[in-house]
Amino acid sequence: MDFLHRNGELIIQHLQKDYRAYYNFLNFMSSVGDPRNIFSIYFPLWFQINQTVGTRMIWIAVTGDWFNLIFKWILFGHRPYWWIQETQTYPNNSSACLEQFPTTCEMGPGSPSGHAMGLSCLWYVMVTAALSHTVNRMDKFSITLHRLTWSFLWSLFWLIQISVCISRVFIATHFPHQVILGVIGGMLVAEAFEHAPGIHTASLSLYLKINLFLFLFALGFYLLFRLLDIDLLWSMPIAKKCANPDWIHIDTTPFAGLVRNLGVLFGLGFAINSEMFLMSCGGENCYKLSFQLLCAMTSLTALQLYHFIKIPTHTEHLFYVLSFCKSASIPLTVVALIPYCIHILMKPSEKKIK
Numbered sequence: 046m047d048f049l050h051r052n053g054e055l056i057i058q059h060l061q062k063d064y065r066a067y068y069n070f071l072n073f074m075s076s077v078g079d080p081r082n083i084f085s086i087y088f089p090l091w092f093q094i095n096q097t098v099g100t101r102m103i104w105i106a107v108t109g110d111w112f113n114l115i116f117k118w119i120l121f122g123h124r125p126y127w128w129i130q131e132t133q134t135y136p137n138n139s140s141a142c143l144e145q146f147p148t149t150c151e152m153g154p155g156s157p158s159g160h161a162m163g164l165s166c167l168w169y170v171m172v173t174a175a176l177s178h179t180v181n182r183m184d185k186f187s188i189t190l191h192r193l194t195w196s197f198l199w200s201l202f203w204l205i206q207i208s209v210c211i212s213r214v215f216i217a218t219h220f221p222h223q224v225i226l227g228v229i230g231g232m233l234v235a236e237a238f239e240h241a242p243g244i245h246t247a248s249l250s251l252y253l254k255i256n257l258f259l260f261l262f263a264l265g266f267y268l269l270f271r272l273l274d275i276d277l278l279w280s281m282p283i284a285k286k287c288a289n290p291d292w293i294h295i296d297t298t299p300f301a302g303l304v305r306n307l308g309v310l311f312g313l314g315f316a317i318n319s320e321m322f323l324m325s326c327g328g329e330n331c332y333k334l335s336f337q338l339l340c341a342m343t344s345l346t347a348l349q350l351y352h353f354i355k356i357p358t359h360t361e362h363l364f365y366v367l368s369f370c371k372s373a374s375i376p377l378t379v380v381a382l383i384p385y386c387i388h389i390l391m392k393p394s395e396k397k398i399k
Contacts, residue, residue, distance in 0.1 A: 053220035060215045071212040078209035080163035089344035098174040100245040107306040109166040109234040122156025126217040143217045150287035151297040161227030169235035252314025308372025316380035325388035
């Protein structure tokens with residue numbers, strides 16, 4: 046493992062030296078890979094276009110991030126920005142100093158990369174969903190179009206994955222092998238859920254059972270290791286050695302991601318089984334382009350306003366509770382509240398036309 050770390054450190058030094066001028070672009074690509082964008086950008090768009098794909102996207106994102114957490118706890122992966130300070134492999138303190146950035150100082154273990162895993166999950170779902178619409182007809186023109194679309198979309202997929210992976214290595218948050226593991230892991234999770242039946246018609250009780258299982262398994266896994274005198278939160282004290290304390294955020298802790306994902310899944314289950322959803326998306330409106338566009342634009346606008354809602358971080362347990370509630374409100378807003386309000390507003394105009 047030290048071999049991977051030392052060679053990874055050399056790659057990071059090379060990137061930071063030769064690609065410093067591209068910092069803004071690389072930092073942007075790192076933000077693109079943030080798993081939270083799945084809920085605030087990609088999901089609102091896809092759910093209004095295709096409810097089945099949008100629902101599957103949430104299930105895959107939540108499950109993929111959960112697997113990412115478990116693997117992080119198992120693999121005990123160091124992050125470059127703290128490993129270089131902690132390692133004893135360099136004689137006479139001869140190790141070089143890696144540059145740190147505002148997005149560097151994440152607090153959980155580093156392997157596999159959550160950004161790379163979440164983004165590969167997401168784009169795998171989007172690419173396969175888009176390609177599925179080009180195979181309905183089998184005439185010569187359709188086959189040619191499918192092949193061209195296949196080449197373009199998978200080229201775009203790998204271009205984005207490689208860009209995000211390079212950006213995560215550049216800011217010294219991950220070693221190269223960690224982002225590679227993330228991409229492969231994300232694709233495997235997405236493929237496993239690709240043909241899972243009944244996800245978009247799951248009952249509220251199933252959502253609650255899955256939520257409870259994911260939470261209890263993760264908590265039990267953590268407590269079991271504590272009984273074995275192994276602290277799975279070992280990375281948090283080390284991460285606080287970040288160059289700038291202001292760059293350390295509680296929402297990058299392992300349990301913060303778990304709570305956020307459980308909140309989103311709970312909110313989706315509650316919303317998709319609510320009367321508001323059935324009234325607004327159960328009728329003809331659901332298939333109207335004007336209705337879909339209004340819902341998508343309103344959802345995106347509303348979720349951007351969520352960024353202004355700051356959760357207090359002075360009490361860790363309170364932060365987790367409020368984070369769960371805020372996350373649950375996202376699918377409730379996208380799936381139930383906004384479509385229902387637009388459905389009500391469109392009713393009077395439909396009556397006038399009749």
